[in-house]
Amino acid sequence: MFNLKLQKIFPFIILIGFLLLFWYELFYPASKQKALALVGEKVPNFSLATLTPPYKNFTQKDLQGKVSLVNIWATWCHACNLEHPILLNISREYHVPIYAITYRDKTDAVQRWLNEKGNPYVLVANDATGTVAVDFGIYGTPETFVISPAGKIIYRHIGAIDQSTWENILYPLIKKYQ
């Protein structure tokens, strides 16, 4: 009697096991890998002309000597618009230097955006061809990298930063290096 019941239930147990495994393989490892890629590595070498004063070439060397954020964003990105007030707050209240790389954007659109919404960035440079963005391994905009004083990527956040991400993940990490 017990064996018969077990025989009936067994295929369903196997099926549920398969479904759980598929769910895990589909969602969990990919997202974990995404956030881990490049963490612990040096910031890739790059050189981009800035769009706002001081006019110069923004390179990986500008990121050395203090903990900073590199924010990759675009004016055509809706999530970047939602993230912008948080970045302004980080810059004004927490005094963490934020560097911007705009992805495939137009110079005048970036300048207009910053004039209208405020500029939380130390330097803003445009990656018009997407080359630097690929060197950073971005999936889309916005993405934010936490850079150590030694110029290493210590964390990457895919998507918009919200208050909770800032307070619970990014700021505690930054404090360790300040």
Add this chain to the structure above:
Amino acid sequence: MKKIFLILFCIINLITVSFATQVEYEQYHFANREQANLFYKIIRDTRCVVCQGQNIADSNAPLANDLRNKIYELINANNNEEEINLFLVKRYGDYILLQPPMQGNTLILWFFPLLIVAFGMWLLVKFLISR
């Protein structure tokens, strides 16, 4: 007659779709045929990370275009397939390779289908014996 129209309609639609999804590669010029072949092989084997189950050869997504340009640049700088794959994996993880390498964390991907077949065979044999 209706059938002929229906077949023609389907063919025209297929042609339109295939033209619409065709990605142009005329901007890429290679020093030799080996480099060109390597470029096409790598872009066929590289996943478009912002698409659903598509490689970067068939994708019109801006990021796929940027990745194609980067691979072109790396080939022109005389990097081989292994070096280019290493560059991509370092930035996007094994996920970017449509054929993941056989290693600890991908063993399940390679052997899981075999396990399913073995399990199916076992069930089939059990069923046949019971009859």
